[in-house]
Amino acid sequence: MDLVSLDDVRAAADDIAGTVVRTPLLPTPWDGELWLKPESLQPVGSFKLRGATHAVARLDPATRPRGVVTHSSGNHGQALAYAARAAGIPCTVVVPEGAPPVKVDRIRALGAEVVLVPPTRRLAEAERIAADTGAALVPPFDDRRIIAGQGTVGLEILADLPDVDVVLVPVGGGGLSSGVATAVKALRPSTAVIGVEPELAADARDSLAVGEVVVWEVERTYRSSADGLRTHLSELTLAHLRERLDGIVTVTEEEIRSAMGRLGREARLVVEPSGAVAVAARLFRRDELPSGRTVAVVTGGNVDPAVLASALA
Numbered sequence: 271m272d273l274v275s276l277d278d279v280r281a282a283a284d285d286i287a288g289t290v291v292r293t294p295l296l297p298t299p300w301d302g303e304l305w306l307k308p309e310s311l312q313p314v315g316s317f318k319l320r321g322a323t324h325a326v327a328r329l330d331p332a333t334r335p336r337g338v339v340t341h342s343s344g345n346h347g348q349a350l351a352y353a354a355r356a357a358g359i360p361c362t363v364v365v366p367e368g369a370p371p372v373k374v375d376r377i378r379a380l381g382a383e384v385v386l387v388p389p390t391r392r393l394a395e396a397e398r399i400a401a402d403t404g405a406a407l408v409p410p411f412d413d414r415r416i417i418a419g420q421g422t423v424g425l426e427i428l429a430d431l432p433d434v435d436v437v438l439v440p441v442g443g444g445g446l447s448s449g450v451a452t453a454v455k456a457l458r459p460s461t462a463v464i465g466v467e468p469e470l471a472a473d474a475r476d477s478l479a480v481g482e483v484v485v486w487e488v489e490r491t492y493r494s495s496a497d498g499l500r501t502h503l504s505e506l507t508l509a510h511l512r513e514r515l516d517g518i519v520t521v522t523e524e525e526i527r528s529a530m531g532r533l534g535r536e537a538r539l540v541v542e543p544s545g546a547v548a549v550a551a552r553l554f555r556r557d558e559l560p561s562g563r564t565v566a567v568v569t570g571g572n573v574d575p576a577v578l579a580s581a582l583a
Contacts, residue, residue, distance in 0.1 A: 271509040274414050276456035279421035279449060282320070285327040286419060289356055290319050295430045295565065299536050304552055304564050305434075307427055308539055310571030314376070316498075316545070317423055317446055317569050318349035318410075324419030325408045326353040336404040337361055341392035343497050344373025345544075345570050346410040351382035362405065364396040370497060370574050389488045411445030412504035421449025427565050428457050435562025438548035440569050441465035441474045441518065442499035444507025450567065451514035462560045465511065465518040466551040470494035472520045473502045474511070483508055495523055495577065498544030498570060519558050521550040529553055530581035533568065542573035 291312050295305040309317035326338065337360030340350050347363035354361035361382040365374055366389035378384050387395045400407040409416065423446065427437060437454055439447045451463040467474050471491040476484040483503050491500035503511070521529075526543050529550035533541045541549075548566035551559065 278418040282324040282418040314348040315572040316345040321416035321419035322349035322353040325415040339405040341396040351380035411443030420446040424450040424453030436564040443501040448510035462516040468494040469520040496544040525550040540571040545570040
């Protein structure tokens with residue numbers, strides 16, 4: 271399978287400049303060897319803006335006026351809606367029932383049409399809308415443009431901390447981890463890139479163990495509060511992770527909640543459950559990780575206020 275290259279990621283960096291915020295690396299007050307990459311500070315509250323902006327920039331001019339369609343539990347939908355609005359094209363987002371209302375409301379506020387469906391119908395409905403309208407389907411992760419765009423996170427980490435030893439990155443569908451691993455391993459092969467996912471949605475761990483995509487039933491993955499990490503890998507992202515990821519660890523729901531609270535109280539960051547898993551791994555699974563200067567990617571901050579209040583308490 272043709273994998274995304276470092277040149278692809280660098281091209282994406284040019285495409286997203288001016289729309290996507292170049293987030294800083296923040297040192298943590300409780301760990302002298304841990305830095306945070308706060309993608310929660312993006313205009314839409316998550317790293318997803320990178321891939322979405324790159325994908326919109328690469329649309330075929332002939333189909334561009336018909337807009338874009340995707341399926342998303344929230345963050346990718348917000349990102350694509352933002353990128354589409356910036357480009358002046360229509361956007362439709364198919365959202366699984368049960369997605370956090372705060373995310374659904376923000377998708378609508380960005381001007382996109384929202385279509386709610388049962389979780390198992392999200393992809394099929396997005397494909398139907400694309401076929402009926404001629405809009406371009408922009409998947410949340412199973413797309414080379416998305417992977418390259420998310421990989422710009424890795425470029426920025428190495429630019430700001432060239433001697434980083436470990437990068438911790440959440441794994442859902444695998445777009446971010448594929449892109450970050452592509453950039454980091456190409457520029458600094460000695461740096462370990464470790465994926466992190468919830469114990470209650472550990473399909474990526476299982477997929478890497480057997481060498482093929484393992485799909486957990488919705489009833490299993492929806493037990494996790496980390497709604498952005500409930501999606502399984504694709505053949506494309508699995509190929510990237512098998513080649514470039516150095517390992518994967520899992521964290522519990524209690525560890526995720528504790529990490530959210532610590533990020534809020536001590537790092538002054540509003541973080542959703544999916545965005546806290548990398549920090550949770552450093553806090554609670556350190557004996558499973560390589561040692562040294564570590565960057566944890568904080569992927570998003572679109573959290574339900576009640577969930578945040580509970581974590582802070």
